[in-house]
Amino acid sequence: MNKPSNLEQKVKDLFQESLELTDGQPELSDFHTILKQSYDRLCQPMRVAIVGVIKAGKSTLINALIGEEIVATGRVEATFNINWLKYATKPHLKVHFKTGKPPETKSFEELAALTLRPEEHQEYLLSIKYIEVFYPHDLLKIFNIIDTPGLKSSYKIDSETTKDFLRLHGKEITQITQREASSADAVLYLFSRPPSAADQKVVEQFQGPMLGDTTPLNAIGVLTQVDRYWATQTPDPIALGNKLSHKWAEHPAIRQRLYTIYPVCGLLAAGAQTLTEKQFMALNELAKLPEERLEKLLRNVKRFGREHNDIIVPGVERTELVNQLGQYGVWLACKYIRAGCHEQKLLVQDLIKHTGIEQLRHLLLSHFGHRAFLIKLGTALKKISVAYFQSRHLLEDKPLAILENIAGKFDTLKSKEHAFQELDVLKNYYSQKLNFDDQEQQQLLEVTGEYGTSLGERLGLNARATVVEMQPLARERVNYWKRRANNRMVSDRATLAAAKVLARSYERIWYRVQKAQEYLSI
C-alpha cells in the first residue's frame, strides 16, 4: 500500500478545513458543493482501465492484480460490456442499461448463467451499458478496475457471437473504450504477442484516433502470458519477457504512447495467489518425482493429467493444478519445494517474484497513483479557481472573507507546488511540443520523476546514490539548465519555459542535497 505523500496530506487537510469553514454558510453553499465534489473525486480510488485484444489475458491479469479470482476466465471470449470493479462489503453486481431502465442488482451466478448462453439472452445482454462489480477486497479501496471490451479493429476479429452485433455495435464499443481510456487515471494496454517492430497492426493500433489521447503520462503496456515462453524458449520467462519488452518499447510509435512495457506471467500470478491447501499438498507429492520425469510430463498438459501408476495425485487434480498455475508454475513450485520450501505462504511469495505482478502493482499505485492525484488535484484547483471568480462579486463581509481566505490558500498551493509545473512540462513533452535533444529529453524525464522520485533517481542515478555522488551532478545540472533557459536564440517559448521549470527543479534538488550534506556533517 502506498503512504500518502506530504502533498497529499496537506491537500486533504486543506480541503477538510475549507469544508468546515463553508459548511452552514448559505451564501457559500454552491462553493461548498464544488469543494465537496472535488474532494470526493480526489479521495476516490484510482481508476485503472484495462484495454486489449481478445484473448490477451485481461481477465487473468485482473485476477492477478487483485489477487483473487473475481473475473471468470475462459478459452472463448465472453462479454462485451464494460465491467467496473469496485469495493463493497458483499459481492454483488449492478447492471446498468442503455435504455434508461433503472439499474438491476444481480448475483454473480445469475450473470454467469446469462453469458454462458449468449444467443438465448441476446436482447438482454445487448441492452447492458455497463456492469458494476462489487467485491470485498481491500485493494479495490485503493484502485478500481475498468475492464473494457476492447477496440473495434481487434474486436471485429474473433467474437463468438454474431458478426452483425459487431457491425452494429463495434463503433459504439470503441467509443466506450476510448471514453473510459481517456478518463482513466492509468490505462493498461495488454499484448499477448510481442510483435516485431515491423508489425503493421500494432503500429497502426497506436496511431490515429483509435486510442484517444493516451500518452505515456498515464498509459502502460503489459506483455501478458509470458508464462508460455517456458515450454519452448527459456527456463526464466520473465527475464525473456523483460528483454522483449525493452526491445519493443524502443519502437518510436510505442515510445510516444506508452510509458513502458511490463511483462507479466498472468496465469502464475493469479494462480499462485489463489492456490488452495489441497493444491499445495499435491505439489508436494509431485515434487517427489524425479526432475526429468516431471519435466517430461509437463511437456504436454494432457499428458500431465493422465493416470499413471506411480503418481498418487489423481489425474483430475493434476489437470486442475496445471490449469491453475500453468506448466511453468508447476515446474517452478516443485523446484522450490525440492529446494526446501515447505510453507505454502512462502512458496507463494517465491512464485510471485517470478511473475512481474508486484512490480506492475507497485508501478500503478506509486507512480501512477501519485500522478493521478496530481492530475485530479490540478483539475480541482481549476474548478475552485473558477468558482471563486464567479462567486466573489456576489458576496460581502464574512462570507467574502472566508472565500478569499480559502481561495488564497488553494492558490498558494498551486503556485508553490512545483510538482504542477513539472507535470505540465511532462505533458508538453509527451505531446511533442518541446524541442530538446536526446540527452536533454532524458534529463527531463529523470528530473520530473518518471524513473523514480528519490533524489538519486531524479538525477539519473539510482535510489541509493550517496550525497558525494549527487552533489557535483546536481550542481552541473543546475548550471546547464539555467543557461539553457536563457538561450533565447535557439528555442521557442514553450521550450524555454520548460527549461526554466527544469532549472528550478534541479535547484530544488541541489538545495535538498545540500541540506543532506549539512545534516551528515553535523
Add this chain to the structure above:
Amino acid sequence: MANYQKHKETVLNLFRPAISFAQKLQQPKLKAKLEEAQNRLVEGKLLVVVCGETKQGKSEFLNAFLNEPSLFPVDVDITTNLVSTITYGDKEKISVLLGEPGNTQSKSIGRNAISTFVTEQKNKSNHENAQLLVIEAPNPQLRDGLVFVDTPGTGSLNTAHTAITSAFIPNADVILFVTDVFSPLTTEELKFLEERIVPHCQNLIFVVTKIDAVDDEDLIIESNRKKLLTLLNRAPENIPIIPVSSLNKLAYLSSKDSEDLVDSNFETLEQGLWQLLSRQRGQILLLRALGEIGNVISSLRRPVQVEWTTYQENTQAELDSLEQELQNNQKKLKNLLKNNASWNAELHDGLTDIRDDVLGTFQDGFNNIRRQSEVYMNDADLLDSPEQIVGLLEADIDSLISKVERILGEQSATLYANLEDSSGLDLSRTRLENLTLGKNTFVADMYTFETSSVLNRTFTVARNSAFNGATGATVGGLMGGAIGGAIGGMASFFVGGAGALPGAYIGAGIGGLLGNITGIVNGRKEGLRQIKERSKLEVYKQIKPFLEDSHSSCQRSLKRIIKNLERSMRDDLNSQINQEKDTCDRTLQSLKEARNRSHSEALKRSKQVEVLLKEFNQVQRQIEYLAQEILEDDTISSGDWSDEQT
C-alpha cells in the same frame, strides 16, 4: 504408407517392361517417350503451401514436420518475412534469390545464414532485397516429391512478397493453414481465405498448433469449424482441422519416446496430408504416367498385332482390303499433318472464340469492379484508410481472374477433345485397332484395351488436368512469370520432369499475371497512404490509374496466355498425329512384310508374335487394373476426417 507412394512404386515398375518392349522392337523414339514420362513421375512434385500468421508456430511446425529442429529460426522475438521453398535434394543446398524482380541473382548460403535473410530483425525492411529462399535437403519426408512453400504471415501481407505468395497459391496441391490453439480464427484470416485461397484451391487442411499447452483444444477447433462452415460451404466432416504439437514432435526426435510422438499427433496430420495429395495431384501424376505407358504400348503393339493377324486364316482378299484401309489411314494422317489441314483452322478459330469469350467475361467482370470501386470510394470508413480500397479491389480482381482461369481451362479442354474428334485422330486410332483385330479373335486373351472405359476415364482425367491451370503448371514456369524469368537454373527442381503440357501455360501465365497485379497494388497502397487529404477526389486520383494499369496488365497477360496456349496445343496435337502416323507406317510395313513371308517363316514368326502379344496383354491388363484402383481412390467416405482426429 499412403496410397500415392504405394501406387507410384507400382507404376514405376510398369515402366520397365514397357521400356524393354520398346528396346526389343527397336523403337528409340518411343523408348525416349517412356523414359521422359518415367522421369516426370519420379520427379513429380506435390506442392504444399503453408499459410498462416507468424508467431502462431508456423516455423516450428515446419521444423517438426521435416524433423529438422533448427532449420527455420523460431525465437519468440523473430518474424520471418520471406517466402521459403523446400524440396528434396541429394545434398543440402541453400540459396537465396536476391534483387529486383526481373533482375535476380541466386546466392548460395549456409544454414546459419538463413536468419540473416529471412528475419525482420536481421534483414530490416528487406534491405537485402531477398525474394525467395530455396532449400534443397536430403530429407526423407520430401523424397516422394513434396515441395513445401512457406509463405509469410497473412496479417503482414503488405510485404513485397505478396507477389510470390500469389503466384504459389493458385498452383498449390494442398494448402496447410496454420493457427495456434490460443487464437481463434480472426476475421482477417477468414477474409484472406475467402479472397485469396478458396477461389484457387479447395484442398485445405487446417492445422492447430501448440496443443501441448492446453487440455481443451476441442473448444477452439469447434469454434473455428463453425466459422469455416459458412465460408467453405461444406459439411463439417469435410473440413479437416488437425491439432498438433510441434514441441512434442521435436522432443520425440531426441527422446524416441512414443508418448511424445503420439501426443504430437503428427502422424494423423501426415496421413491426412497424404490422403489429400493422393486423391488429387497424386492421382493425376499417376494417371498421366499410366496413360503414357498405355499409349506407347498401344503404338508398339499394333504392328505386332497386324503381323499376327496376317498369319491367321485370312483370305488374300481380306488382307488386300486391310492393306488398303491402312494406306487410306496413312494418307489421312499425312493430310492431317499438312499446314492446311482443317483442324489447324479449327484450332485457330476455336481459340479465337475462346479468346473473345474470355476477354468478354473479363471485360464484364472488370466493369463490375469499376462500379464497385465507386461504392468503396463512397464509404466514409474506407475513405479514412484508403489503402484498404486498393486491397479490396485487388481481391475482387483476384476472384475475377480465377473465374476467367476456370473458364479458360474448361473451354480449352473441350476444344482439345473436339479437335481430336473432328480431326479424325480419335477415329483413326479406334479404326486401326478394329482393323488389326480382324475377324479372328484370340479368344480368351484378346483385349479391347483401347476402348476400355476405365482407360477412357484415365485419359480424360489426364487430359483435363493438363488444362486445369493449377495442375498443368510447372512451378518453374509460374515463378518465371512472377519474378520475371530470371531464376534460370533454380527452376529445375520445381519442374516435375521435362515437358510442360499445354495447360501449363495457363497456370504459369495466371501466376505471373497475379504477381504483376500485386506489384501494381503495392505501389498504389503506398501512394494512398501518403495522400494528405482523405477526400474522394484525392483517392480517385490514385484509384483511376490503378484500375487502368490493372486492366491493361490483365488484358495483355490474358492475350499472351491464349497465344501461347494455341502454340502449345498445336504442337501437342501435331506430336500426337505424328505418333499415330508413325504407328500407321510401321503397321503397314509390318503387314507388307508379313504377307511376303514364306509359309514356314510365317509359322515360326506366328508363334513368336503370339508370345509377345501375350506379354503385351499382361502389361495392359495390369495398367487397367491399376488405373481402376487409382480412380477409385477418389471416393473417400465422409467419416474419414472425424475418424482420424484423436
